[in-house]
Amino acid sequence: MSDVTSDPPQLTPTCETEVIALIKESYEQSRAIVVTGGGHFETYGYPLDSNLAKLSTVNLNQVIDYPSRDMTITVEAGMSIAALQHELAKEGQRLPIDVPCAETATVGGAIAANVFGSRGYQLGTWRDYLLGFSAVDGQGRLFKAGGRVVKNVAGYDLGKLMIGSHGTLAALTQMTLKVKPIPETGQFLYVGLKESEIETYLSSLVRTETIPVSVDLITPEMANLLSIDQSLELPIEFGLLIGFEGTPREVAWQLEKIQTEINTVGKPGVMFAIEEQFTDAVCKGLSETLSSWKSLSNEDQVKKLEKGHSDFRSSTYGNITFQASLKPSAIEKFVKTARTQGCVMQSLVQFGIVRGLLPDMNTAAQVIGSLREELKKFNGSLVVIQSGPQWDSTIDPFDYDSLMLTYMRKIKEKLDPRNILAPGKLFK
Amino acid sequence: MTSSIPLINALSDIVGKDHLLYDAEELLVYECDGYIVEKKCPDVVVFPISTAEIVEIVKTCNRFEVPFVPRGAGTSLAGGCLPVGGGVMIALTRMREIHEVNLRDGYAVVDPGLVNVHLTREVSGDGFHYAPDPSSQGACTIGGNVATNSGGPHTLKYGVTVNHVTGIEVVLPDGTVANWGGPAGMPPGFDLTGLFVGSEGTFGICTKATVRLTRNPAAYRTMLGIFDDIQTATRAISEIIGAGIVPAALELMDQGIIQAVEAAFKFGFPLDAGAVVLIEVDGLEVSVDDEAARIKELCHQVGVREMRTANSEAERLLLWKCRKQAFGAIGRLSPSFCTQDGVVPRTRLPEILQFIEKTSQKYDIRIVNVFHAGDGNIHPILLFDERDQAQIQRVIEAGDEILNKCIELGGSVTGEHGIGVEKINFMPKLFSENDLTVMQEIREVFNPEGNCSPCKMLPTAGACGMEQIERSHPGRQAAL
Numbered sequence: 001m002s003d004v005t006s007d008p009p010q011l012t013p014t015c016e017t018e019v020i021a022l023i024k025e026s027y028e029q030s031r032a033i034v035v036t037g038g039g040h041f042e043t044y045g046y047p048l049d050s051n052l053a054k055l056s057t058v059n060l061n062q063v064i065d066y067p068s069r070d071m072t073i074t075v076e077a078g079m080s081i082a083a084l085q086h087e088l089a090k091e092g093q094r095l096p097i098d099v100p101c102a103e104t105a106t107v108g109g110a111i112a113a114n115v116f117g118s119r120g121y122q123l124g125t126w127r128d129y130l131l132g133f134s135a136v137d138g139q140g141r142l143f144k145a146g147g148r149v150v151k152n153v154a155g156y157d158l159g160k161l162m163i164g165s166h167g168t169l170a171a172l173t174q175m176t177l178k179v180k181p182i183p184e185t186g187q188f189l190y191v192g193l194k195e196s197e198i199e200t201y202l203s204s205l206v207r208t209e210t211i212p213v214s215v216d217l218i219t220p221e222m223a224n225l226l227s228i229d230q231s232l233e234l235p236i237e238f239g240l241l242i243g244f245e246g247t248p249r250e251v252a253w254q255l256e257k258i259q260t261e262i263n264t265v266g267k268p269g270v271m272f273a274i275e276e277q278f279t280d281a282v283c284k285g286l287s288e289t290l291s292s293w294k295s296l297s298n299e300d301q302v303k304k305l306e307k308g309h310s311d312f313r314s315s316t317y318g319n320i321t322f323q324a325s326l327k328p329s330a331i332e333k334f335v336k337t338a339r340t341q342g343c344v345m346q347s348l349v350q351f352g353i354v355r356g357l358l359p360d361m362n363t364a365a366q367v368i369g370s371l372r373e374e375l376k377k378f379n380g381s382l383v384v385i386q387s388g389p390q391w392d393s394t395i396d397p398f399d400y401d402s403l404m405l406t407y408m409r410k411i412k413e414k415l416d417p418r419n420i421l422a423p424g425k426l427f428k
Numbered sequence: 429m430t431s432s433i434p435l436i437n438a439l440s441d442i443v444g445k446d447h448l449l450y451d452a453e454e455l456l457v458y459e460c461d462g463y464i465v466e467k468k469c470p471d472v473v474v475f476p477i478s479t480a481e482i483v484e485i486v487k488t489c490n491r492f493e494v495p496f497v498p499r500g501a502g503t504s505l506a507g508g509c510l511p512v513g514g515g516v517m518i519a520l521t522r523m524r525e526i527h528e529v530n531l532r533d534g535y536a537v538v539d540p541g542l543v544n545v546h547l548t549r550e551v552s553g554d555g556f557h558y559a560p561d562p563s564s565q566g567a568c569t570i571g572g573n574v575a576t577n578s579g580g581p582h583t584l585k586y587g588v589t590v591n592h593v594t595g596i597e598v599v600l601p602d603g604t605v606a607n608w609g610g611p612a613g614m615p616p617g618f619d620l621t622g623l624f625v626g627s628e629g630t631f632g633i634c635t636k637a638t639v640r641l642t643r644n645p646a647a648y649r650t651m652l653g654i655f656d657d658i659q660t661a662t663r664a665i666s667e668i669i670g671a672g673i674v675p676a677a678l679e680l681m682d683q684g685i686i687q688a689v690e691a692a693f694k695f696g697f698p699l700d701a702g703a704v705v706l707i708e709v710d711g712l713e714v715s716v717d718d719e720a721a722r723i724k725e726l727c728h729q730v731g732v733r734e735m736r737t738a739n740s741e742a743e744r745l746l747l748w749k750c751r752k753q754a755f756g757a758i759g760r761l762s763p764s765f766c767t768q769d770g771v772v773p774r775t776r777l778p779e780i781l782q783f784i785e786k787t788s789q790k791y792d793i794r795i796v797n798v799f800h801a802g803d804g805n806i807h808p809i810l811l812f813d814e815r816d817q818a819q820i821q822r823v824i825e826a827g828d829e830i831l832n833k834c835i836e837l838g839g840s841v842t843g844e845h846g847i848g849v850e851k852i853n854f855m856p857k858l859f860s861e862n863d864l865t866v867m868q869e870i871r872e873v874f875n876p877e878g879n880c881s882p883c884k885m886l887p888t889a890g891a892c893g894m895e896q897i898e899r900s901h902p903g904r905q906a907a908l
């Protein structure tokens with residue numbers, strides 16, 4: 001008899017062979033499991049049965065090969081992002097993908113969840129860095145695709161399937177990544193602007209002579225959260241955070257140039273280069289604040305928010321975050337609408353992505369519904385990223401088109417025919 | 429298979445009688461692509477003008493149970509367009525419209541038959557370009573680039589085709605039209621666009637692509653490093669990459685190529701140099717000089733004979749013309765040639781080039797090199813006379829030996845040309861049985877009957893007419 005109150009079993013294999021054995025066993029017994037890394041995306045997608053056994057990759061955490069002069073690295077899936085960056089930094093290199101909670105997030109988990117930040121537009125996301133991988137599918141078959149060299153078109157690029165598949169197709173065990181040199185320096189420009197001027201400024205940036213590595217738009221409420229979270233003093237208004245990296249000369253030239261350009265576009269509010277010592281805090285805030293908000297207790301948040309800013313709109317922020325996809329030119333319109341519904345938002349401008357926090361658990365279903373309606377006007381879409389424990393089953397986290405869903409199912413049937421890997425997480 | 433009258437009639441009803449070929453003589457043009465080792469005529473070639481026509485063609489092929497294969501410009505160097513088993517070739521060259529250019533949102537939506545460079549020309553007046561620039565860009569199509577995940581000299585810094593394709597419309601082998609990805613952010617679901625890119629026509633036919641447009645860099649510095657020997661040149665390349673510098677392009681030409689290119693274009697290359705390396709840095713005006721200076725310093729450290737810098741845009745363009753049209757000049761060296769497309773980790777370049785030299789001596793076959801050195805993507809070009817049977821055999825063996833060495837050094841047998849039919853036998857050397865089975869299963873998701881581009885990429889898909897291919901010899905083949 002199963003004991004429903006005991007914790008689900010934790011499997012912590014220490015090598016690929018054990019992963020194969022464990023998954024094979026689950027396959028043979030048709031017993032479902034969840035592959036986990038840092039566990040940050042457990043509440044992504046449809047809720048899973050909480051009694052499922054967890055196969056954690058955290059003990060698969062070795063560097064397999066690091067030919068730094070080839071600018072590639074092969075590591076095991078359970079290595080934390082921070083450990084990876086630490087290893088790379090020894091050689092003056094890095095993986096320029098912003099992953100929140102880098103200390104605990106694993107490389108495999110970040111790939112499976114396709115985590116990235118706004119630097120990804122200029123510097124690339126996982127699909128630009130994953131050169132090859134090994135994984136164990138839902139039948140316990142170890143397979144690989146790609147390779148260890150930076151250019152390679154032999155065979156199907158199955159890495160693209162692994163990215164964003166949330167462990168529903170296979171357990172990643174090893175990956176080879178392209179890496180880049182660490183730039184000498186980096187700095188952000190802050191530009192305050194009015195809601196009605198968003199598109200004017202964003203469209204002007206398309207023709208900037210500078211090469212920003214990131215452009216984030218933050219709403220006043222997001223500026224507030226960022227300030228609290230990272231002890232920054234950002235004006236509580238709409239703002240652009242434009243990031244530059246390179247040699248001190250390149251960064252200085254670009255900071256000056258872009259300010260001149262922006263001044264010819266209109267009359268921005270406050271505009272200033274954020275001191276270099278705060279660059280890391282801004283980066284961390286931009287990548288983590290929204291997604292880690294739930295880690296503070298609601299009461300704490302509310303107190304902090306109310307203390308700082310009496311005009312802050314809501315004291316009932318829940319922990320549902322979403323990611324909307326739309327064309328960059330539609331960001332202003334969407335942000336306006338979503339803000340009237342009380343959302344706190346940050347936009348990865350160049351991608352055409354808006355990430356947001358919903359104001360209230362109780363109205364979540366209704367707000368998501370109306371945001372999706374709005375997005376339809378721009379052929380956009382919306383995914384619920386984190387849903388929290390009080391899941392409202394009337395909210396569909398995804399708005400797939402039906403053909404996408406059909407092919408996702410067919411692919412899963414091939415790799416996980418008994419539906420044992422995180423069953424029902426991405427589709428029912 | 430001989431083409432049946434009912435099939436021809438049905439296809440003619442779809443595309444119109446002026447837009448299909450079935451006459452044996454006319455079909456000869458389509459018996460091979462840039463890889464002319466193996467030949468096979470399709471039974472019919474159709475030239476549709478729309479997605480709707482392609483859907484009907486595909487359904488008709490299924491009804492008649494004949495295979496079909498898409499074809500762009502036919503510049504594939506791996507036999508991707510070979511109609512194994514005959515059947516219908518769907519030539520996409522009439523579909524070459526640019527449907528939308530949206531500079532504000534940084535993308536264009538184009539037809540599959542659009543010639544690569546035509547897109548760049550369309551947007552260059554606005555200061556934009558389409559970044560993937562295969563050397564064949566004056567002829568090859570965006571659909572072909574999507575199918576093969578093409579690279580090019582500037583993909584070292586800017587990334588290959590897949591890094592620039594955000595969405596596609598596809599006619600799947602059962603006639604379903606799918607739209608994956610697009611210009612807006614990251615729609616939910618698997619990255620089927622990314623999966624499709626590089627699938628060499630085996631998942632279906634790409635009928636539209638949404639591609640990113642890239643701002644032109646504000647400044648370039650284009651340099652030519654002249655080296656006494658190829659070993660020193662490859663050391664310089666390793667030093668540059670190892671120092672964390674990623675130039676926009678880093679291309680090597682060895683003495684044989686220098687001589688041919690000089691004869692053709694009279695650039696002023698020193699004919700006694702062992703190798704030249706074409707190096708381009710681009711970006712901000714404030715940074716290109718610093719970066720160029722660092723590169724020059726590294727080249728001097730390893731013993732470059734001379735560093736030259738293009739002093740004008742005209743000189744820069746001439747240098748690039750020499751590089752991109754190097755293949756055209758190879759005809760001056762030999763009546764026939766065969767190009768390989770191996771990849772090695774970049775620090776192993778000196779080793780693989782030494783090996784190529786030894787292989788050349790071992791088989792008494794002249795081999796010249798012109799390649800994307802910054803990526804470790806080699807293109808040894810084996811020169812021969814196709815009238816000499818013994819030489820032909822030696823060319824095949826030498827080529828195989830070089831690719832095997834690439835695998836041994838931790839690399840791959842193809843960096844950009846694709847597996848096609850040419851390198852199918854290398855797949856079991858690169859991949860395990862499980863790997864190939866999984867790939868086969870993923871293909872079955874889209875192409876369960878295997879009637880779309882049969883016998884490409886995976887050896888497991890074989891046994892379907894390979895015996896009908898004329899396995900003649902390595903022919904005169906375009907390079908790089």
Ligand SMILES: Cc1cc2nc3c(=O)[nH]c(=O)nc-3n(C[C@H](O)[C@H](O)[C@H](O)COP(=O)(O)OP(=O)(O)OC[C@H]3O[C@@H](n4cnc5c(N)ncnc54)[C@H](O)[C@@H]3O)c2cc1C
Pocket residue numbers: 461462497498499500501502503504505507508509520540561562563564567568569570571572573574575576577578579580581628629630632633634635755844845881906907908
């Ligand atoms: C001189 C020369 C230089 C070259 N330089 C480079 C280079 O620098 N980099 C590089 O990567 N390649 C290079 N190539 C190889 C070749 O040009 C590329 O592979 C190119 O992408 C092929 O495009 P195409 O339109 O000619 O396609 P084709 O040769 O017609 O077809 C190539 C493959 O794609 C499939 N295909 C074509 N269109 C579609 C479609 N719409 N949907 C689905 N499948 C399709 C075909 O079935 C075939 O398998 C070179 C070739 C030559 C001759």
